[in-house]
Structures are given as structure tokens and as C-alpha cells.
Amino acid sequence: MTTIKYELNLYDYIRILKRRKFVFFAGIISGLLFSLIYTNLQTPVYQAYAVVKIEPALIIPGVATEMLGWDMLHAVNTEVKVINSAIIAERTAKKLGLITENTPKDLASSIISSIQSKIQAERIADSNLVKIIATSSNKYEVAKLANTTAEVYIEKGVDDRIRRAKELREFIEKQLIDAEQNLRIAEEKLRKFAEETKTTGVGGQLAIELLSLQAKRDELLKIYTEKHPDVVLINQKIKFIEEQLAKLPKEEIEYARLTREVKLNEELYTLLAKRYKEAQISEADRVQPATIVTYAKEPTSPIRPNRVTNLSLGGFIGFILGIIFAFIVEHLDTSIATIEEVETYLGLPVVGVIPHIEEKTKRSHKFLFWEIKDEVATIKNKLVIYHSPKSPYVETYHTLRTNIKFSQEHIETRGIVLFTSAGVGEGKTLTSVNFALSAALAGVKTVYIEFDLRRPSVHRWFGVNRIPGITDYILGRKAYDEVIHTTTDFLLGGLEVDRIISTPGLENFVFIACGNIPPNPVDLLSSAKTFNVLNELKEKYDLVVIDTPPVLLFADALILSKYATYVILVYRVGRIARGALKRAKDMLTSIKANLVGVVLNDIRAEEMEPRYGYYYAYKYYTKEK
Structure with missing residues (x-):
């Protein structure tokens, strides 16, 4: 198995994020939702604070202050510890009426500890101002708790000052x-x-x-x-x-x-x-050693959880997770995303890149709560006849035809081009139809054969009957003129008159439906009759285009590829694993099929790399008025 190695650049990372945008945005949304749920589940915490001014010279009266050499720094820091002490918490609880003399000791101790945990005093810078902060889940109690603590502290300071003064007087006496x-x-x-x-x-x-x-x-x-x-x-x-x-x-x-x-x-x-x-x-003298400078006010909003911060953090984490998940999904994705990967991995050139076309037709049918889109109307929007002949979308098919024609040293003037894919949903049928139509519009006499006998659908696009078709012609049940469909049949089948009139060259296009599906399609395709019919059509038309079932599911494409002048493998980016694509390529080359290259289908402009910048024009030019 070939290992793809190339250096990733900034655009590669951006391209990956664009490809995995749903995963990326899912990560962001998940982060935001998680943070929102987490924030809403958190109990709001409120905070209020009072500011007191401490006068160190008044803490210890008279001679003691001078004798002890009391300095402001030591005094204020000591008072901060006093405010945070259990003594102040006990006095606060008593003043608030939370405990009395008859309160059980264990309950009183629990209440005191609770108040002590809610109060935090801290010095403001190098000043003699102290901030008393109360924190609680009850927004109505925090301001009262902070103010009461400040008042209790001042009352205790007055009591302590009087007690010290009395003790000093008695000692001096x-x-x-x-x-x-x-x-x-x-x-x-x-x-x-x-x-x-x-x-x-x-x-x-x-x-x-x-x-x-x-x-x-x-x-x-x-x-x-x-x-x-x-x-x-x-x-x-x-x-x-x-x-x-x-x-x-x-x-x-x-x-x-x-x-x-x-x-x-x-x-x-x-x-x-x-x-x-x-x-x-x-x-x-009952002078207060501290005064309340600022009284606490009832808070208007909680300090925790911070909704803006949490959502910002959740969004950022989600952003990071989105990137991680996007790259994990990209790493686990075994499909191939770029031209460089396809060419390196398969060893085949990319002969065409078909851009993504936004749906213009909105025809749908409602069934209960679901809206079922009209498949035929959706496909018609993507047919080249519904686009300007000079549009880049049509030009991609002209480029594809040119690349196929010049892919060999010996150029065939007439040829059979077979389209197949590794799996279902790759867009091979639409690609082959548009390829045939673009050739016809360019003046090339073209016949398109619906050889996908397993899942025929093209006849519905043109509004013609599936029977009779190619199988009936091979088996001799119907004549050539009875199985071919031309412009007249398309008009009767529902193709708009103005569309046919405004599309010069459509008369060069002939369509042959699949016809009756035989019990064993492989036997029919392997017969000499099929070979003879294809040679006959090759002589009548400049170009024969064949649509076949997926290679990995049925042997039809392998059998018909022996008759084809050119074999094209259609791949829709991100549709199947790279191993399956490689297996399809190996199966075709093992039977000596002339596999000239790969067509990348349904490519969005933002998924292309700058080195293939000319494809970016599709996104602009295909917005036809």
C-alpha cells in the first residue's frame, strides 16, 4: 500500500477545517453548551465588602503604646487577624441573633465556623484601611454580614481599649x-x-x-x-x-x-x-480605634459563576476541541481529498475536476413531516444543457474530453469512453451524461448508452421509456431505429422547448436506454453480440459514451472496459475509502483496461488548494443570472 507523504501548509489546515466544518462547529457549540449548563447548575455566589479605617495609636492607650514601640504595619496586620478570628465571628453571630446563650454548643460552633468562612479581611495596599469581605450564596445577607462584622469589630475595639486603660490605671495606681x-x-x-x-x-x-x-x-x-x-x-x-x-x-x-x-x-x-x-x-474616653469608611451594599449580580467568562472559556475550549476533533476525523477518514493525494496514491493523472453545483430547482413533495426532493428535477439542474455553453461548468467537460483525447500518444479519431466508479453515489452517471452532451454541443456526433443494467436512471432524466433499449438491440429483438432517442423524443419526454431551441448542437446527441434487463447481465455483456454492436456504433458515431455499474460491486465494467478506447474512473471526494478506490483501479489495470485517469466529481471551490486556483473561478462564474 502506497503511503501518501507531502508537507502540509497553512491552507491545508484551513481546508481541513472547511471540510470538517460541521465537526469543528459541533466542538464549539458543545463547549458553549457545556459551559452554559455548567454555569446554570452552579449556585450563585454573592459578595459585598465594608472598609474600616484603623487608628493604631488608639488601639493601646496611653503609655503602653509608647513603651511597646507599636508601629502601624504590625498593628494593622494584627487587627486583620483579629477580624478573621472566631471571636469576631461569635460576636457577629450573637448580634445577628443566630446564636444565644441557650444555643447548643455544637450548633453554635457550626454557626460560628460558617460565619468565619464567609468573612475575609484584607489590608488595602500599605494603608491603614482594611476591607471586610463577606461571601455567601444569599445575596440579602452578604451586605448585612459585612457591616455587622465591621460594627462588632469596632465595638470590641472600644471594649478592649477601655479594658486596657483600666488595667493600666490600676497598675499605675x-x-x-x-x-x-x-x-x-x-x-x-x-x-x-x-x-x-x-x-x-x-x-x-x-x-x-x-x-x-x-x-x-x-x-x-x-x-x-x-x-x-x-x-x-x-x-x-x-x-x-x-x-x-x-x-x-x-x-x-x-x-x-x-x-x-x-x-x-x-x-x-x-x-x-x-x-x-x-x-x-x-x-x-470611649473613642473608637477604628471607623467605618465604606458600608457594604447589597450586590446586584453574583461574582460566581461569571457567565461571560465561563461562556468565553467554554467557547475557547470548544474551539480547540473542534480543531482537534476535525483533525481526528480527517485522520480517520480513509478517503482522498486533494488532487495531489489522488495522483500520488493511484499513480494516475486527474483528467478532470467537476465543480459542485448548487441546486436551483426547489421542486419537492411533502410527506408527513419530511420533504422529498424530486430527483429528476434536481439532476436536470446539473445537466450542461441547463447552463450557458460558455460557462466554466460546461468548459470543465470540454477540458475533460481534451485531456482524454490527448492522454495517449496515438489519438483515436473515433472511440468508446467508458465511465465507472469504485462505489455507488460517486456521480459517474451524471458525469458521463454531461460529458456526452458537452461533446454533442461542440459538434461531435455522440451516442450515449445506458449500460448500467443494475440501476438504470438516465432514461427518466430525458423522459423516455427504458424499453426498448440496448439489450433488446443486442439480442436482435429491436432494430437500431427503434432503440435510439433523439431531440424529438426528449421534447415529448418533457424537456422544455425553449431549452432545446436555445441549445444548439443537441441534435448531435443520441440516447440509447438500457432496455429489458436480462437475468444474467454478465453473459450478455460477454457475448460477441455486444462486441459487434459496440463496433457498429463506433463506426456510426464520432463518440460512444458508456455508463456502467461500480467496479467493486459488479463485473459489468470490467467486461465492457475491454471494448472501450478510454476508461474513466469517477471519484467523489470523501465518498469512499482510499483502499476501495485503489482496489477499483487495480482491478481495471489487471485486465489491461486503458484507464487514462480519474475525474474528481462534485468538488467545492473551498476544498481545492491554491496551486489549483483556477478552479476557484467556478464558484464565481457558475452563479449564472
Whole structure:
């Protein structure tokens, strides 16, 4: 078996898609239908969101904020986690009335988990704005859920702030009491020591001055290093005072120590007293650490499923599947689609390409819900006599006749042209009739013999009787003049008068029907009588055209091909498998039939390749007015 190998180009792919357009569009439609069904089966999901503005400085009141070095980034990120927590979900459920104190624990836990799964808080960029997103299949609850969560979070923030302020106040209050006691003890010690020792107080003054210098140095070190001139100067002063203190008597040194202790306790007490007042103010202040910037609104449409996106995706997937399926079907198709394939696979030239003709006749009969087309009316539309003599459709048959005539080195002046095909439905009969008619219109004296004894149909096209015919003439039952049909018979048979008048050359055409069908057609065709009749007709006419049954079904064509000058194999693209076509060709060549080539029938212009671009004209020119 010969393997067809040739390089596919872009047009080949386009041609395949055109040939398999039904498969291609079926893939697209399937993708769209699947996505539409999938979209309609999905539960709509709605979404709404509220935006809150968080004030990190108000989250932890008073001194704690400064002591912890709280920064906005950490604070906002922490609050996002708080909003997503189960605590907020529980408070939200309670505020919405979904759970109460009497709700069973398992049910309450399930409701809280459900709310927690529906709420998602996220920070907006690098700001202190947080978006609280509620997602649910209930479009009427999402906005309420988002707003309630925001309100609950703010309420919790206020409660937490008050609680922290209270805890801070209580802590500072306890420290303030201790500091007051320590100050009194230190003052009492200093007083008693002064009374007992009668010191001058110089040590105390130096101690106070030393504390002041040390405090200044600490402030400078926050800005400068140890080597800075100001720091160096203060260190020198501190060293000098320390040396002065060292030279004082023991009593003065102790007095200086006690003085420093009193001073330190005073400063601590003053600081705690200030913080205590601030804590009291914070505890009384119910300022909100967050505010709602944007309230959630009831959504007008679901976020999922996205009908446009799903249909677009379904259409795209269908488009891809359509291409894949089209190429799969093309790959599985064992027929031959192009001239190049036919010539390569069969080793025979393509002697003719017959274009597809759109049906103009609309005669039909309705039967119940079905419309049955009139076969004869449909065929008549495709006969060359119903087309302009100068139309490309008619010219294709003239080209076919020329190609056949010059296919051999020795040109026969008179000849028998036999048309056959591998299987049924290839269009061999119509091709052979048009071939004979076109020759007659060109002035060639032509006789057409309906030798398809298995399925005769041409006599109906011309409106003449099947009997008598060629079989009756071969068997001697009828004379030659009794079996031939001419223009007069066609006129009586229903062929329009104006069509006959407007078709010059039709008088050169003679038709012989099949006649009575014998019990065994093979015996009749193999007889010497058939051979003699064909030779007789060959002498009377310039051209004898024979229509025969398919080669693979009956032996008739093989028998008659021995008498034929030229044998033509008609093939309708995509009709049968390439193996069957090859088998038909091999059967004809095995009996030494003069198989001159193949006729591609019913070819659509879009199925042809650019290298055979002249066939494209058919699609344009055959649209006759």
C-alpha cells in the first residue's frame, strides 16, 4: 500500500477545517453548551465588602503604646487577624441573633465556623484601611454580614481599649502608692540623718548637681557619641563633682547619697502621677480605634459563576476541541481529498475536476413531516444543457474530453469512453451524461448508452421509456431505429422547448436506454453480440459514451472496459475509502483496461488548494443570472 507523504501548509489546515466544518462547529457549540449548563447548575455566589479605617495609636492607650514601640504595619496586620478570628465571628453571630446563650454548643460552633468562612479581611495596599469581605450564596445577607462584622469589630475595639486603660490605671495606681511610700521613707531618712549629724548640706547640693549633669548627659548621648565636645565637657564636670564628693567627710557623702535617693523617688512619683491622670482620662474616653469608611451594599449580580467568562472559556475550549476533533476525523477518514493525494496514491493523472453545483430547482413533495426532493428535477439542474455553453461548468467537460483525447500518444479519431466508479453515489452517471452532451454541443456526433443494467436512471432524466433499449438491440429483438432517442423524443419526454431551441448542437446527441434487463447481465455483456454492436456504433458515431455499474460491486465494467478506447474512473471526494478506490483501479489495470485517469466529481471551490486556483473561478462564474 502506497503511503501518501507531502508537507502540509497553512491552507491545508484551513481546508481541513472547511471540510470538517460541521465537526469543528459541533466542538464549539458543545463547549458553549457545556459551559452554559455548567454555569446554570452552579449556585450563585454573592459578595459585598465594608472598609474600616484603623487608628493604631488608639488601639493601646496611653503609655503602653509608647513603651511597646507599636508601629502601624504590625498593628494593622494584627487587627486583620483579629477580624478573621472566631471571636469576631461569635460576636457577629450573637448580634445577628443566630446564636444565644441557650444555643447548643455544637450548633453554635457550626454557626460560628460558617460565619468565619464567609468573612475575609484584607489590608488595602500599605494603608491603614482594611476591607471586610463577606461571601455567601444569599445575596440579602452578604451586605448585612459585612457591616455587622465591621460594627462588632469596632465595638470590641472600644471594649478592649477601655479594658486596657483600666488595667493600666490600676497598675499605675499601685506603682504610685509604692512610689509615694518610698519617697516618704527616703525623706524621713534624710531628715533624721541631717538632725543627727548636723551636716552643712554641701554633699546634698553636689549630689543634686551630679544628678542633673547625669540626666543631661543621657539626653546628649541620644544624639551624640562619647567623643562629642558637649558630651566630653559634661563628663569632665561629672568627674569633677565626683572627685569633690570623694573628698567630703563620710557624713557628707552619706548625706549626698540620701539626697540623691529622695530626688530619684520624687521624679518617679511625679512621672507616675502624670501617667495616672492620663490613664484616668483614657479609661473615661470611649473613642473608637477604628471607623467605618465604606458600608457594604447589597450586590446586584453574583461574582460566581461569571457567565461571560465561563461562556468565553467554554467557547475557547470548544474551539480547540473542534480543531482537534476535525483533525481526528480527517485522520480517520480513509478517503482522498486533494488532487495531489489522488495522483500520488493511484499513480494516475486527474483528467478532470467537476465543480459542485448548487441546486436551483426547489421542486419537492411533502410527506408527513419530511420533504422529498424530486430527483429528476434536481439532476436536470446539473445537466450542461441547463447552463450557458460558455460557462466554466460546461468548459470543465470540454477540458475533460481534451485531456482524454490527448492522454495517449496515438489519438483515436473515433472511440468508446467508458465511465465507472469504485462505489455507488460517486456521480459517474451524471458525469458521463454531461460529458456526452458537452461533446454533442461542440459538434461531435455522440451516442450515449445506458449500460448500467443494475440501476438504470438516465432514461427518466430525458423522459423516455427504458424499453426498448440496448439489450433488446443486442439480442436482435429491436432494430437500431427503434432503440435510439433523439431531440424529438426528449421534447415529448418533457424537456422544455425553449431549452432545446436555445441549445444548439443537441441534435448531435443520441440516447440509447438500457432496455429489458436480462437475468444474467454478465453473459450478455460477454457475448460477441455486444462486441459487434459496440463496433457498429463506433463506426456510426464520432463518440460512444458508456455508463456502467461500480467496479467493486459488479463485473459489468470490467467486461465492457475491454471494448472501450478510454476508461474513466469517477471519484467523489470523501465518498469512499482510499483502499476501495485503489482496489477499483487495480482491478481495471489487471485486465489491461486503458484507464487514462480519474475525474474528481462534485468538488467545492473551498476544498481545492491554491496551486489549483483556477478552479476557484467556478464558484464565481457558475452563479449564472
